[in-house]
Amino acid sequence: MDPDAPIGGVRSRRGLPPRQQQDVIDAEMRASRRGVLAEFHRRLRADPETLVAPEFLALADRHIVRTAIVVAAGRLADACTLHVFDPKTTALRTVRHSGVPLRLRDRLTAFLTAAGVGPDMTDPVVLERVAPATDLGFAAVHAYLLRDERGDPLGVLSLQYRTPGPHPGQDRLAGFAAEAMAGVPAAPTLPRRARTADPTPPGVSVTRTTDGMAVLLGGALDAVTAPGCRQLLRRTVAALAPRQSLVIDLRELDFLAAAGARVLIDAVRRCEDGAVDCYLLAGPGHIARTVLDRLDPRPPLSFVEDEARLPTAARLPTAARR
Known part of the structure; x- marks a missing residue:
């Protein structure tokens, strides 16, 4: 893989009208949900307690x-x-x-x-x-x-x-x-005046690189932490100019639910739409790859296996390295 290329394949959505882009995202969401339901269908029919099984709720929305x-x-x-x-x-x-x-x-x-x-x-x-x-x-x-x-x-x-x-x-x-x-998040119902700015979620940090920003994720990215991470990543992408870079470092992420995977997909898509070069940093066999393969996003996402393969200007500052 070319280390200077943005995440593989996602450029194919460039040039589509906004409505068609949203249709693609919606189709990916529906496919993700079908995949989760197909995996648990037999168990749900056999025992309704599957509804509250941790492994089901971790993937469910x-x-x-x-x-x-x-x-x-x-x-x-x-x-x-x-x-x-x-x-x-x-x-x-x-x-x-x-x-x-x-x-x-x-x-x-x-x-x-x-x-x-x-x-x-x-x-x-x-x-x-x-x-x-x-x-x-x-x-x-x-x-x-x-x-x-x-x-x-x-x-x-x-x-x-x-x-x-x-x-x-x-x-x-x-x-x-x-x-x-x-056990799953409902649609937000708080009036605007009651909302406060989302703090940086636990296990997440943001640092500058020579050519852009790096977001370092750790711990669990699930239904609880996904909303805060989504807002942080969206703000980060919005602050970047075309041809700048965003590195999402997943190496210390030890749990990724479907809700969290959709946050990552959303961030990559937004980078694509803003002409920002996006890199997902995770080694072979990482949990992020396992979950994303299960959800089968289209087009599939690619990863940078180690920091040495990032462009020099996108590499993390020494103080931020794992």
């Missing part, structure tokens, strides 16, 4: 967790819908469903609302042989309010059955679903 809940529910119920609450009206909004024809989904949501399913419910709502559920082909509908550890409502899991009566395993599934939803 909010979208993956929602789909995984429906996958796990498929072992127990004939159909399933997962709802969240509209932040302004608290109305139910369907975010995932399985086994419910699209044309009937709105009718089912209206039926649940009329039956008292909402953020103030205290116990599961069990409805058997009640119209219009029977008109929709279901003899029983069981709805669970999902709450976080503080008791705040996260959403509703509705399980539909073609036969009435008890259905073992529902409470367990609902508990794991709530824990999984609470």
Whole structure:
């Protein structure tokens, strides 16, 4: 690999209109999520406790967790819908469903609302042989309010059955679903005036090089640390001029989740768009390579294996070297 070349392959997106560039990024995100779900699909169907397995949550984001809940529910119920609450009206909004024809989904949501399913419910709502559920082909509908550890409502899991009566395993599934939803970051809801500037995340440092900047990452880059790292990397890239360089030193990173991998992909893409030369510094067999290969980004990312292969002007100052 030419040590003076930017990260391999990413130049192919240059020249695309912004909308098409975003479409490419969105496609990569969807492919990443499909890969994670495919890896855990069998386990989710066999045991809903997979929803809270550390190795699953380390790779999952909010979208993956929602789909995984429906996958796990498929072992127990004939159909399933997962709802969240509209932040302004608290109305139910369907975010995932399985086994419910699209044309009937709105009718089912209206039926649940009329039956008292909402953020103030205290116990599961069990409805058997009640119209219009029977008109929709279901003899029983069981709805669970999902709450976080503080008791705040996260959403509703509705399980539909073609036969009435008890259905073992529902409470367990609902508990794991709530824990999984609470265990991944939600979309930011704080008003702007309440936000403060993101501090430099733990295990991260930024230093100047002769020709640009170097960001040194250590510890874990996961769902907890990814938001802060994303903001830091975006600010760093924005401060660089075309043909300057950014080195992202991953050598002391000992854990990389899917959320963290997307941060790295985002940084490389932004460097490409700003004509900034970007170098990922990590040796053979590094955890970053393993995770990124699993997520299979397109185009694939390349790494600089050691600092000696960086251009002289991009090398880290002596004081910053590992």
